[in-house]
Amino acid sequence: MSSEWAVHGSRPVYTSPWVRLDLVDVEPLGRDRYEHHLVRFAPxxxxxxxxxxxxxxxxxxxxxxxxxxxxxxxxxxxxxxxxxxxxxxxxxxxxxxxxxxxxxxxxxxxxxxxxxxxxxxxxxxxxxxxxxxxxxxxxxxxxxxxxxxxxxxxxxxxxxxxxxxxxxxxxxxxxxxxxxxxxxxxxxxxxxxxxx
The missing domain is CATH 3.90.79.10 (Nucleoside Triphosphate Pyrophosphohydrolase)
Structure with missing residues (x-):
C-alpha cells in the first residue's frame, strides 16, 4: 500500500519572480482532505x-x-x-x-x-x-x-x-x-x- 498523498488541486495565494505560495488540496492516506501550504521557490x-x-x-x-x-x-x-x-x-x-x-x-x-x-x-x-x-x-x-x-x-x-x-x-x-x-x-x- 502506497503512502502517497492524493492532490486534488491547488490555488495560488501569492506570486513573485522568486517565490510562490499555494494552498494545495491534499488527502493523506487514511486522513481527511485539507488545504496544505506549499511554498514554491525559483530553482x-x-x-x-x-x-x-x-x-x-x-x-x-x-x-x-x-x-x-x-x-x-x-x-x-x-x-x-x-x-x-x-x-x-x-x-x-x-x-x-x-x-x-x-x-x-x-x-x-x-x-x-x-x-x-x-x-x-x-x-x-x-x-x-x-x-x-x-x-x-x-x-x-x-x-x-x-x-x-x-x-x-x-x-x-x-x-x-x-x-x-x-x-x-x-x-x-x-x-x-x-x-x-x-x-x-x-x-x-x-x-x-x-x-x-
Missing part, C-alpha cells in the same frame, strides 16, 4: 569550487532572514531559459570574480520537501581563474581569507550540501562539506590560476 544552482589542494572557495556573508553570519558557497537563482549548469558558472563569477569553465553535478536537493518545492542543484568545479572583482559585490563581506581560516580539518559529508551555508559563531565548528578542507582564499588582483 537554485550552487557550486563547490575547489583548487588542487582541496580548498573550497567560500563567501562570508550576513543573512537578514536568519540574523546570522556564515560561510557560503556561491549560489543563486536559475534564470528563465537558463540551464542549472550555466547558472552555476554565472553565479561563481558574479559573486566571487572567479571564472570556472566546467561544472559537474554533485547533488540535487529539496531541503524542505514537506512544505516547499525548492530545487537546489549543487555542482563541483575543480579549478578556477580569477578574472575581476565580483560583479555582485553586495553578496559577500569577503571571500575566504588566510587570516581567518575555516576549521582546516576534514569536514563532515553532507553538512554544506543540505544547506549551502556554514554557520560560524559561538559553538559553531566551521565544519562544512564533502570531505574537503576549507581553508581560505588569498584575494587575487590579477588573472591567475586558482591557488588560494
Amino acid at each position: 537554485v544552482a550552487a557550486v563547490v569550487v575547489i583548487n588542487d589542494r582541496d580548498e573550497v572557495l567560500m563567501m562570508w556573508r550576513h543573512r537578514f532572514a536568519t540574523g546570522t553570519w556564515s560561510w557560503e558557497i556561491p549560489s543563486g537563482i536559475v534564470e528563465d531559459g537558463e540551464s542549472p549548469e550555466a547558472a552555476a558558472v554565472r553565479e561563481v563569477f558574479e559573486e566571487t570574480g572567479w571564472q570556472v569553465d566546467e561544472v559537474e553535478a554533485l547533488a540535487y536537493i529539496q531541503p524542505i520537501g514537506g512544505m516547499s518545492d525548492a530545487e537546489h542543484h549543487v555542482f563541483l568545479a575543480c579549478g578556477a581563474i580569477y578574472v575581476a572583482p565580483p560583479v555582485d559585490a553586495h553578496e559577500a563581506d569577503r571571500l575566504t581569507d588566510p587570516m581567518r581560516p575555516v576549521k582546516p580539518t576534514l569536514c563532515r559529508v553532507g553538512r554544506l550540501l543540505c544547506c549551502p551555508s556554514v554557520p560560524v559563531g559561538p559553538g559553531a565548528g566551521g565544519e562544512c562539506a564533502i570531505g574537503v578542507r576549507c581553508i581560505a582564499s588569498r584575494g587575487r588582483t590579477s588573472s591567475e590560476s586558482l591557488t588560494w
Whole structure:
C-alpha cells in the first residue's frame, strides 16, 4: 500500500519572480482532505569550487532572514531559459570574480520537501581563474581569507550540501562539506590560476 498523498488541486495565494505560495488540496492516506501550504521557490544552482589542494572557495556573508553570519558557497537563482549548469558558472563569477569553465553535478536537493518545492542543484568545479572583482559585490563581506581560516580539518559529508551555508559563531565548528578542507582564499588582483 502506497503512502502517497492524493492532490486534488491547488490555488495560488501569492506570486513573485522568486517565490510562490499555494494552498494545495491534499488527502493523506487514511486522513481527511485539507488545504496544505506549499511554498514554491525559483530553482537554485550552487557550486563547490575547489583548487588542487582541496580548498573550497567560500563567501562570508550576513543573512537578514536568519540574523546570522556564515560561510557560503556561491549560489543563486536559475534564470528563465537558463540551464542549472550555466547558472552555476554565472553565479561563481558574479559573486566571487572567479571564472570556472566546467561544472559537474554533485547533488540535487529539496531541503524542505514537506512544505516547499525548492530545487537546489549543487555542482563541483575543480579549478578556477580569477578574472575581476565580483560583479555582485553586495553578496559577500569577503571571500575566504588566510587570516581567518575555516576549521582546516576534514569536514563532515553532507553538512554544506543540505544547506549551502556554514554557520560560524559561538559553538559553531566551521565544519562544512564533502570531505574537503576549507581553508581560505588569498584575494587575487590579477588573472591567475586558482591557488588560494
